[in-house]
Amino acid sequence: MMKILMLVCDGMADRPIEDFGGKTPLEVSMKENMDAIASRGICGIMDPIAPGVRVGSDTTHLALLGYDPYMYYTGRGPFEALGAGLEVRKGDVAFRVNFATVDEDMVVKDRRAGRINKGTADLAQAVNEISLPGVDFVFKESTGHRGALVFRGDHLSSKVSDSDPHEIGKKIMEVKPLDGSRDATRTADLANEFIRKSHEVLKRHRVNEERRAKGLKPANMLLLRGCGVAMDIPYFEEKYGITGSCMTTTGLIKGIARSVGLELVETPEGYRDRVMTAQKVLEEKDFLLLNIKEPDEAAHDMNPERKIELIEAIDEALAPLVDFVEENYMVLLSDHTTSSSYGDHTGDPVPIIIAGPEVRVDDIKTFDERKAAKGGLGRIRGRDIMQIMLDLLNKSEKFGA
């Protein structure tokens, strides 16, 4: 059977940049392999959700996998928890968590506890020994200063605010119910009790004593944010009747992939190895979502020159895929625009190629934001893609007779 590779170059699309004579990083880049794939495919522009809607990588990846984010996304917490390797069941309420440093007055001195990257498993173990009345919870450390907290039980709600003040020099916030429901009030109370009790445990923990001794900031506070409730999301394999995997370095996208049952594949270091591994995975699986995060990071750092370097490095690694699309399908796209001038995601559409044996190859031979807009796909939406791909495999259901 033909396979589908969905290659997401995260945040690769950009706005015109004055220093580049009004061109985008993608327009300036040398990218002969992307262009060769464009020549073998049909191009277009894609609104991740809808025109002008500014999306996160999480919501857009849900859409790219064919799931309505307005239905399945209530907050980042459950996906972050899944990405951290926690089990999350329908109805669980989850938060993203930062290990942070506060002073005696609960004023945040460092939202990342001096970018702590050791000892967080020990700290998490101690936190899990707390008891909270009437609710089960699991807290788990993730990469660096990150972690996730899952509450499980009846009468929980995701409609609660963050404890994270999102700014240094401010006191931590009380978690508050965001609607008038008793469940939200109860969940906020539980979260505040968790925060108090975990602070007591953390501030006198051996790991933090050692950090203080070394002049490092103690990880004495857990900042909670992005509360969401886990939904009952249909699994990818059941929804489409094909098997799938995901390769990504990003915890949150791992969480999105896990939420729909995609198997996670280790990401090798270099781009060539990632592409080689991707092809290997596709010997077994029908579908692989490969997310390459780095272009997005360069744009968040407002460094378009770095973005160009990364695009060119990725492009070099894509050489084997020019042949791949003779026999298989590939979707090459950016998941959203990340403006190197603004330093964040914007709602502009992104360029997309669908290449493979039976697409109506158009006359676009260069892959960038403006050229793709003249392609045969026209302007589509993120949620259209899986339908199109499934149909190209002749695996879609007929609606009607």
Place this chain on the structure above:
Amino acid sequence: MMKILMLVCDGMADRPIEDFGGKTPLEVSMKENMDAIASRGICGIMDPIAPGVRVGSDTTHLALLGYDPYMYYTGRGPFEALGAGLEVRKGDVAFRVNFATVDEDMVVKDRRAGRINKGTADLAQAVNEISLPGVDFVFKESTGHRGALVFRGDHLSSKVSDSDPHEIGKKIMEVKPLDGSRDATRTADLANEFIRKSHEVLKRHRVNEERRAKGLKPANMLLLRGCGVAMDIPYFEEKYGITGSCMTTTGLIKGIARSVGLELVETPEGYRDRVMTAQKVLEEKDFLLLNIKEPDEAAHDMNPERKIELIEAIDEALAPLVDFVEENYMVLLSDHTTSSSYGDHTGDPVPIIIAGPEVRVDDIKTFDERKAAKGGLGRIRGRDIMQIMLDLLNKSEKFGA
């Protein structure tokens, strides 16, 4: 902060006209400033609501401001009433009204009472002295033969028919309930009583005696139509977090603007003065909707030559805006197609330009229906525009992380 000017050339788009060798008025017009703005922007075509849906100026302006007309538009009445300066609250039921002339048999002799334009305030004052059991009402004259009637109270419904037969030589119609509800029956009864009682007052009013003496047609009947219920529409400033105004000569569009809380600005006579005032308003406000009505009127009059003259006159006045879009954003569009052959609105898409500092300028350098269709925006919808504009200002909310 950068500003947004939304310039709506009402009904400017047209269908191909045989006498023009199959070109549209916009394609035939000399319009160097519109073309210059196109050269500095990204073009496309827009369906006001959806492909082929034939819209009014009211529904399309709601959509252009980002409101779903299927949710907020139940009839023209409430917007006409707002445009006439009446206060309209959620739940009020309102009608458009014409001052008209009927004979003793209630047969309509003139639907506009000889285009009456004096004395209507006096007539309205007398009408407001009527009493109707169990309901508050206000009737107000508007420009010329127009007016609006608002009912306020419990158990009202907008599901009632017109009394206006929409034709000369026919008897006025009884207002009838359009569904089986008791509220609709009650509202129809109240409307019919209002019609009877107002006719009694009007037919012997001094203003009409004077008109008869001068050989003018008396305004002895109020024709009711376009009943709608006022909805709870979120205000523009709350929805988008930016301030806004509207400049229009049309009562109905004034009503749309008032319904979302846009401040109304007086419209100067000449196009140059309108553009100058628009720029002045934008020194204070973030957003201005400028509606220029005349091209639509020419098309309703089936006069495409006149439409060309108007387009060229508007274009001349746009010279200052070519510089404006170096620092600010502008949306230039027609709100709907008005066919000069058919003499009414049609459901064809309209050409649109979005120009400003960070748009992905495309290669379209001529602004018309066919050229715009090849532009970088592709095909969008009316309700997409405010999302896109807000995003260009980097003021949109991020959905996800």
